[in-house]
Amino acid sequence: MTKINVLVVDDSRVIRDVIRTMLEGSESINVIGEAENPYEAREKIKQLNPDVLTLDIEMPRMDGITFLKNLMRLRPMPVVMLSSLTKNGADITLEALEIGAVDYLEKPKPADLLVHSERFKHQLEEKLSQAAQANIRRYQSAVQKLNDRDITSIENSQYKANHIIAIGASTGGTEAISHILAKMPTNCPPIVITQHIPEHFSKRFATRLNKYCQIKVKQAQDGAILKSGVAYIAPGGLHLVFEQEGSKITCRLLDSDKINRHRPSVDKMFESLLPFATNVQALLLTGMGADGAHSMLALKKAGATTIIQSKSSSLIWGMPGAAYRLNAHQQICHLEDIPAVVLQNAQVLKANSL
Numbered sequence: 001m002t003k004i005n006v007l008v009v010d011d012s013r014v015i016r017d018v019i020r021t022m023l024e025g026s027e028s029i030n031v032i033g034e035a036e037n038p039y040e041a042r043e044k045i046k047q048l049n050p051d052v053l054t055l056d057i058e059m060p061r062m063d064g065i066t067f068l069k070n071l072m073r074l075r076p077m078p079v080v081m082l083s084s085l086t087k088n089g090a091d092i093t094l095e096a097l098e099i100g101a102v103d104y105l106e107k108p109k110p111a112d113l114l115v116h117s118e119r120f121k122h123q124l125e126e127k128l129s130q131a132a133q134a135n136i137r138r139y140q141s142a143v144q145k146l147n148d149r150d151i152t153s154i155e156n157s158q159y160k161a162n163h164i165i166a167i168g169a170s171t172g173g174t175e176a177i178s179h180i181l182a183k184m185p186t187n188c189p190p191i192v193i194t195q196h197i198p199e200h201f202s203k204r205f206a207t208r209l210n211k212y213c214q215i216k217v218k219q220a221q222d223g224a225i226l227k228s229g230v231a232y233i234a235p236g237g238l239h240l241v242f243e244q245e246g247s248k249i250t251c252r253l254l255d256s257d258k259i260n261r262h263r264p265s266v267d268k269m270f271e272s273l274l275p276f277a278t279n280v281q282a283l284l285l286t287g288m289g290a291d292g293a294h295s296m297l298a299l300k301k302a303g304a305t306t307i308i309q310s311k312s313s314s315l316i317w318g319m320p321g322a323a324y325r326l327n328a329h330q331q332i333c334h335l336e337d338i339p340a341v342v343l344q345n346a347q348v349l350k351a352n353s354l
Helices: 013-023 038-048 064-074 087-099 110-133 136-148 173-181 199-212 266-272 274-279 293-301 319-325 335-346
Strands: 004-009 029-035 052-056 079-083 103-106 164-169 191-195 216-219 230-233 239-245 248-254 280-284 305-309 331-333
Touching: 004 013, 004 038, 004 110, 013 029, 013 110, 029 038, 029 110, 038 052, 038 064, 052 064, 052 110, 064 079, 064 087, 079 087, 079 110, 087 103, 087 173, 087 199, 103 110, 164 173, 164 266, 173 191, 173 199, 173 335, 191 239, 191 266, 199 216, 199 230, 239 266, 239 274, 266 274, 266 293, 274 280, 274 293, 280 293, 280 319, 280 335, 293 305, 293 319, 305 319, 305 335, 331 335
Parallel strands: 004 029, 004 052, 052 079, 079 103, 164 191, 164 280, 191 230, 216 230, 280 305, 305 331
Antiparallel strands: 239 248
């Protein structure tokens, strides 16, 4: 098996040594070099041609965000950010994902490594392996095409009553979701979203989207009633499910066991929509793993419309690919086509005039 070549970029000698030592015995990862600042990293990239970078956000001489912008413009490649998963770290990390980083991992404190070293090692190997599979150029092209797509011709359409658009995503999903929601008109059906995301990130993610989308975007709250023109994002660390109260559909947040190693879980959300399946459009976007695939098949059998993102427009075709292999989908859509297809499916069909 060909190993994945990784360049570690971090101003901390301790962190660089920790990562190198952890990955020395890896069967799939090879640390081919280290750099303590972006200028050194630039030269090492030319010399060593790594498959993946780990990149610290806070570094002297040039910060990680500035370096990432230059990298994605001049030599796009998979990058896993090492950041602090705090409120401030969340904003910077979300910006890094917007620029083109594939994924992120909480930067460990040296003291924590004494207790959690095995967990960090496993997470790091998994993130790097995922990143190495990402097609950065293809994904950037799909996002650009979506940005250029104009859907104003269907903004004034009438949509089905009680219709729900349900989206599940993981790696690469924050950007796919961002660009889809930016195309949604203010009268669109309610949109419910489970994105694999840490606790500190989900509210910041919703707030960032709410600033530039036409629709309202908010973190889901327990008991909230689904309304048209609003997108509800599952809080990090809680499952988002739905139940009917009279004629209304309400959000419920559960602190129950993880499913498919995730909380929130797409499978958990999709399963809760089975009683309303005939009024549901379920989408699986880019992401590693198979969360959501089996419940999408159940939704399809119950009468829902099911859509998966195409392989050519996905950063990681894990979750959509799992649904594809189960034949859980009815439609395969490129990222740039998804907003128009979803709105078309939700439209009230007009009778043909005589």
